[in-house]
Amino acid sequence: xxxxxxxxxxxxxxxxxxxxxxxxxxxxxxxxxxxxxxxxxxxxxxxxxxxxxxxxxxxxxxxxxxxxxxxxxxxxxxxxxxxxxxxxxxxxxxxxxxxxxxxxxxxxxxxxxxxxxxxxxxxxxxxxxxxxxxxxxxxxxxxxxxxxxxxxxxxxxxxxxxxxxxxxxxxxxxxxxxxxxxxxxxxxxxxxxxxxxxxxxxxxxxxxxxxxxxxxxxxxxxxxxxxxxxxxxxxxxxxxxxxxxxxxxxxxxxxxxxxxxxxxxxxxxxxxxxxxxxxxxxxxxxxxxxxxxxxxxxxxxxxxxxxxxxxxxxxxxxxxxxxxxxxxxxxxxxxxxxxxxxxxxxxxxxxxxxxxxxxxxxxxxxxxxxxxxxxxxxxxxxxxxxxxxxxxxxxxxxxxxxxxxxxxxxxxxxxxxxxxxxxxxxxxxxxxxxxxxxxxxxxxxxxxxxxxxxxxxxxxxxxxxxxxxxxxxxxxxxxxxxxxxxxxxxxxxxxxxxxxxxxxxxxxxxxxxxxxxxxxxxxxxxxxxxxxxxxxxxxxxxxxxxxxxxxxxxxxxxxxxxxxxxxxxxxxxxxxxxxxxxxxxxxxxxxxxxxxxxxxxxxxxxxxxxxxxxxxxxxxxxxxxxxxxxxxxxxxxxxxxxxxxxxxxxxxxxxxxxxxxxxxxxxxxxxxxxxxxxxxxxxxxxxxxxxxxxx
Amino acid sequence: xxxxxxxxxxxxxxxxxxxxxxxxxxxxxxxxxxxxxxxxxxxxxxxxxxxxxxxxxxxxxxxxxxxxxxxxxxxxxxxxxxxxxxxxxxxxxxxxxxxxxx
Amino acid sequence: xxxxxxxxxxxxxxxxxxxxxxxxxxxxxxxxxxxxxxxxxxxxxxxxxxxxxxxxxxxxxxxxxxxxxxxxxxxxxxxxxxxxxxxxxxxxxxxxxxxxxxxxxxxxxxxxxxxxxxxxxxxxxxxxxxxxxxxxxxxxxxxxxxxxxxxxxxxxxxxxxx
Numbered sequence: 001x002x003x004x005x006x007x008x009x010x011x012x013x014x015x016x017x018x019x020x021x022x023x024x025x026x027x028x029x030x031x032x033x034x035x036x037x038x039x040x041x042x043x044x045x046x047x048x049x050x051x052x053x054x055x056x057x058x059x060x061x062x063x064x065x066x067x068x069x070x071x072x073x074x075x076x077x078x079x080x081x082x083x084x085x086x087x088x089x090x091x092x093x094x095x096x097x098x099x100x101x102x103x104x105x106x107x108x109x110x111x112x113x114x115x116x117x118x119x120x121x122x123x124x125x126x127x128x129x130x131x132x133x134x135x136x137x138x139x140x141x142x143x144x145x146x147x148x149x150x151x152x153x154x155x156x157x158x159x160x161x162x163x164x165x166x167x168x169x170x171x172x173x174x175x176x177x178x179x180x181x182x183x184x185x186x187x188x189x190x191x192x193x194x195x196x197x198x199x200x201x202x203x204x205x206x207x208x209x210x211x212x213x214x215x216x217x218x219x220x221x222x223x224x225x226x227x228x229x230x231x232x233x234x235x236x237x238x239x240x241x242x243x244x245x246x247x248x249x250x251x252x253x254x255x256x257x258x259x260x261x262x263x264x265x266x267x268x269x270x271x272x273x274x275x276x277x278x279x280x281x282x283x284x285x286x287x288x289x290x291x292x293x294x295x296x297x298x299x300x301x302x303x304x305x306x307x308x309x310x311x312x313x314x315x316x317x318x319x320x321x322x323x324x325x326x327x328x329x330x331x332x333x334x335x336x337x338x339x340x341x342x343x344x345x346x347x348x349x350x351x352x353x354x355x356x357x358x359x360x361x362x363x364x365x366x367x368x369x370x371x372x373x374x375x376x377x378x379x380x381x382x383x384x385x386x387x388x389x390x391x392x393x394x395x396x397x398x399x400x401x402x403x404x405x406x407x408x409x410x411x412x413x414x415x416x417x418x419x420x421x422x423x424x425x426x427x428x429x430x431x432x433x434x435x436x437x438x439x440x441x442x443x444x445x446x447x448x449x450x451x452x453x454x455x456x457x458x459x460x461x462x463x464x465x466x467x468x469x470x471x472x473x474x475x476x477x478x479x480x481x482x483x484x485x486x487x488x489x490x491x492x493x494x495x496x497x498x499x500x501x502x503x504x505x506x507x508x509x510x511x512x513x514x515x516x517x518x519x520x521x522x523x524x525x526x527x528x529x530x531x532x533x534x535x536x537x538x539x540x541x542x543x544x545x546x547x548x549x550x551x552x553x554x555x556x557x558x559x560x561x562x563x564x565x566x567x568x569x570x571x572x573x574x575x576x577x578x579x580x581x582x583x584x585x586x587x588x589x590x591x592x593x594x595x596x597x598x599x600x601x602x603x604x605x606x607x608x609x610x611x612x613x614x615x616x617x618x619x620x621x622x623x624x625x626x627x628x629x630x631x632x633x634x635x636x637x638x639x640x641x642x643x644x645x646x647x648x649x650x651x652x653x654x655x656x657x658x659x660x661x662x663x664x665x666x667x668x669x670x671x672x673x674x675x676x677x678x679x680x681x682x683x684x685x686x687x688x689x690x691x692x693x694x695x
Numbered sequence: 696x697x698x699x700x701x702x703x704x705x706x707x708x709x710x711x712x713x714x715x716x717x718x719x720x721x722x723x724x725x726x727x728x729x730x731x732x733x734x735x736x737x738x739x740x741x742x743x744x745x746x747x748x749x750x751x752x753x754x755x756x757x758x759x760x761x762x763x764x765x766x767x768x769x770x771x772x773x774x775x776x777x778x779x780x781x782x783x784x785x786x787x788x789x790x791x792x793x794x795x796x797x
Numbered sequence: 798x799x800x801x802x803x804x805x806x807x808x809x810x811x812x813x814x815x816x817x818x819x820x821x822x823x824x825x826x827x828x829x830x831x832x833x834x835x836x837x838x839x840x841x842x843x844x845x846x847x848x849x850x851x852x853x854x855x856x857x858x859x860x861x862x863x864x865x866x867x868x869x870x871x872x873x874x875x876x877x878x879x880x881x882x883x884x885x886x887x888x889x890x891x892x893x894x895x896x897x898x899x900x901x902x903x904x905x906x907x908x909x910x911x912x913x914x915x916x917x918x919x920x921x922x923x924x925x926x927x928x929x930x931x932x933x934x935x936x937x938x939x940x941x942x943x944x945x946x947x948x949x950x951x952x953x954x955x956x957x958x959x
Contacts, residue, residue, distance in 0.1 A: 671793060672793030672794060673789065673790055673792075673793050674789060675718070675719050675720070675727075675789060675790070675885075675886065676886075678718055678719050679719055679886070679889060679890065679893055682715065682719070682893045682894070682897055683893055685897070686893065686896050686897060686900065689900050697800070698799060698800045698803045699912060700910050700912050701905060701906075701910065702803065702807070703840065703844065704905050705902070705905065706807050706810060706811065706840065708898060708901040708902060708905060709811045709814070709898070710810065710811070710814055710833075710837075711898075711901070712894050712895075712897065712898035712901070713811075713814040713815060713817065713818045714814075714818075715894050715897065716818050716890055716891070716894045717817065717818040719886070719890040719893070719894065720818075720884040720885060720886055720887055720890035720891075721818070721884060722883060722884065722885055723823060725823065725865060725868050725869055725872065726823060726826055728865065728868075729817055729826060729827070729830050729865065730817075730818065732830065732834075732857075732861065732865075733814055733817065733818075733830075733833065736833070736834070736837045739837070739841075739849075739853075740837060740840060740841075743840075743841055743844045743846045743849060744844055746844075746846070747844040747845055747846070747917070748910070748912045748913065749911075749912075749913070750913040752924075753921055753924040753925055753928055754928070756846045756848070756849050756921060756925060757925060757928050757929065757933055759841075759846065759849050760848075760849060760852060760925065761936065761940060763849075763852055763853065763856050763857070764856075764940050764943075764944065765940075765943075766856075766857070766861060767856055767860055767861055767944070767947075768943055768944055768947035769947075770860075770861045770864050770865065771864065771947050771948065771951040772947055772950055772951050772954070774864055774865070774867065774868040774951070774955070775950070775951035775952070775953075775954035775955035776954060777868050777872060778868070778871060778872070778954075778955040779954050779955060781871070781872045786872075787872050790885055
């Protein structure tokens with residue numbers, strides 16, 4: 001086993017989906033079974049990435065594998081130095097785990113879609129899009145430089161646009177595709193500006209080289225402010241892709257895409273890209289940047305959770321739940337819980353993909369009914385879907401023995417420690433509130449969908465368990481939602497192989513005076529809780545808040561589940577009565593905080609206003625000048641035209657008239673009679689005689 | 696007044712004028728031809744008169760001879776043309792033949 | 798004597814010429830033309846051109862005039878005696894012709910001719926004959942060809958078209 005073999009496998013994993021996409025697209029619907037090739041490619045990619053994960057973890061767990069090549073070499077430039085733009089691959093533990101997650105979920109979605117999308121008229125094209133999407137996402141995962149990341153970042157944006165707007169005949173779907181694309185663009189502008197600042201400062205795009213120079217004390221414009229700003233700008237990309245407040249509005253709308261796509265894009269990969277980026281740039285975040293990130297994550301998480309409480313569309317609930325969980329991860333990055341942010345990214349990817357695919361299964365069997373008000377009692381009809389859905393719901397609610405419990409608990413502990421160390425107590429409060437709400441709305445969803453009596457009997461009777469190809473991915477994903485895959489101890493992830501060996505929190509590289517105090521390194525010191533990365537204080541605090549956080553989250557999660565059961569299962573409390581009491585709040589949540597309306601009123605209306613102003617300026621002033629000059633020229637032309645018409649043409653016409661007049665007169669001489677001509681000859685001769693007088 | 700060169704030239708000029716008048720005013724094509732003959736004769740008189748009074752030897756008379764020959768040829772051709780005209784227009788009135796107008 | 802004969806011939810010539818141009822009957826014109834030609838012939842004789850005078854009578858009177866009479870008879874219905882033809886545009890023609898002749902006469906009168914009254918030879922026959930086969934032999938031959946061409950041409954033009 002050597003490094004170059006791993007690099008080759010990595011390249012294969014990266015480019016196989018592109019080959020699948022190219023083949024499927026070029027088959028152009030001529031080959032009916034082209035999608036099978038894409039599915040086959042997907043399975044090969046999965047096998048290779050499993051091998052990659054195994055090889056990296058087993059042989060190079062402590063070592064990053066780097067590979068780069070010169071893409072564009074400008075040589076030595078004046079005032080700049082050597083400009084050699086390189087692309088390359090960086091394989092660390094995060095990368096291979098992420099690649100495994102992406103390829104696994106991509107493969108399962110492929111399998112699921114074979115049944116789910118059956119009969120669609122653009123069946124093959126759908127699989128081709130899945131291929132290009134997987135390729136772009138893997139590109140983000142593998143790249144070792146921020147330019148490559150930006151390139152694949154935009155490719156992900158493009159492929160998500162294609163997939164969200166897949167049923168483009170529906171106006172809402174094509175609108176949602178556009179919305180996702182445009183909203184993402186706003187974040188990408190910031191990211192691009194951040195990349196430019198980095199490149200201007202460090203003359204390289206490579207992450208490792210940037211971080212090395214940064215740890216040597218070089219920061220943009222020698223100013224902490226610029227350092228913070230750069231971090232925030234790059235983080236803006238993550239705000240867009242990971243649907244953070246205030247750019248979260250695209251994700252719920254993106255539910256217009258096919259449900260397996262929602263599972264792939266909105267659970268496991270595209271939205272994860274933002275978190276992945278934040279994790280990648282974690283080491284260059286200053287204290288202020290981190291605070292901003294934490295606050296944005298908390299706000300996002302809280303807003304999305306409150307909205308999810310009242311939604312009735314099964315996919316909308318899951319969408320807002322996703323936004324909320326992404327807020328969690330971002331918040332975790334912000335509070336310095338690096339490892340748990342990534343851990344939650346992985347666990348969430350599995351159980352949220354399971355939830356989305358489960359909802360897809362329900363929607364499929366209910367003949368595209370998405371309103372949970374019309375469901376109920378599906379437990380008996382679709383037991384396998386129910387069980388897998390339930391397991392995932394337990395995981396997202398943070399019930400022990402699930403993966404979600406471990407990762408969420410870590411994040412909650414991180415926020416609690418953050419609050420304790422910095423005094424920003426609102427962040428842990430928001431985090432715990434969200435935990436309560438998450439448990440409530442997820443169980444509300446489960447109970448309304450699967451428990452109780454069917455509310456739409458007609459549709460219920462036609463419901464049936466989904467085919468094997470759809471159920472198997474659900475089972476696989478729900479199994480991955482159990483704790484055993486991550487740690488042997490169901491209450492403490494710290495002792496698991498995942499966190500203790502594979503993922504290590506890196507040390508910050510920003511100057512120490514712009515970090516949080518607790519992130520200042522005091523390496524070498526050893527405590528009884530293992531090797532520390534940051535300060536002793538931080539390690540101690542984390543340890544001390546672990547059990548309080550654990551109990552608090554258990555209590556809150558249990559409480560949320562209990563309330564859900566009381567209201568919806570046992571019907572002790574009438575939900576309508578509660579909503580009637582807090583009607584304004586209910587409406588506020590149901591209408592998603594009126595954020596879309598706010599954007600309509602402010603940004604969109606503002607843009608329209610500016611457009612109208614520009615249009616007015618254009619029509620009245622610019623066109624006025626143009627028209628004015630046109631009028632002047634026209635008047636002048638009229639004068640010239642008059643002169644031309646009456647003077648010059650008059651002269652010409654007069655000449656013509658004179659000739660005509662003379663012609664009419666002289667025509668009489670043209671009698672055709674020879675003798676007349678002879679007389680004329682004689683007369684002419686006489687005239688000549690008289691004139692010249694030769695005598 | 697002794698008869699000299701001028702007298703012959705006067706006769707010539709008179710004949711010439713008469714010929715011109717015939718050409719210009721006659722309606723009949725054959726009469727026009729006669730006018731032409733008169734003019735030719737006027738020219739001939741001039742030749743011979745200058746030959747007699749101008750010390751040119753016999754050259755003038757030779758030219759006169761040539762003119763007579765040409766007149767014969769001309770008369771033959773002209774009469775042929777007149778016959779052709781007659782065939783085409785059924786008359787030989789010069790004033791009615793104005794096809795040149797078109 | 799010479800003067801009397803000259804005026805006689807001049808009178809015959811000009812008088813008959815006037816009849817030629819004014820007579821309404823074409824036959825009169827034709828016969829007046831014959832007289833004119835005779836008069837011209839006499840004038841030639843007076844000028845010492847005896848050969849030319851003879852040729853004048855032979856060719857003109859014997860040839861051309863007969864030809865003209867042929868034309869008259871071929872183009873007019875003799876039985877109807879419609880062989881008369883008047884003048885037209887008399888005023889205009891007269892004015893222009895008289896102006897022209899006035900100019901001619903004034904030119905003749907205004908010119909100071911240098912006369913050399915050379916000796917009239919006994920006969921011009923030998924001289925002309927000699928000149929025709931020496932100095933003017935080429936012209937003489939060409940005229941022969943010309944006559945041939947005129948003969949053929951006249952026959953072609955006058956021929957009835959098939």
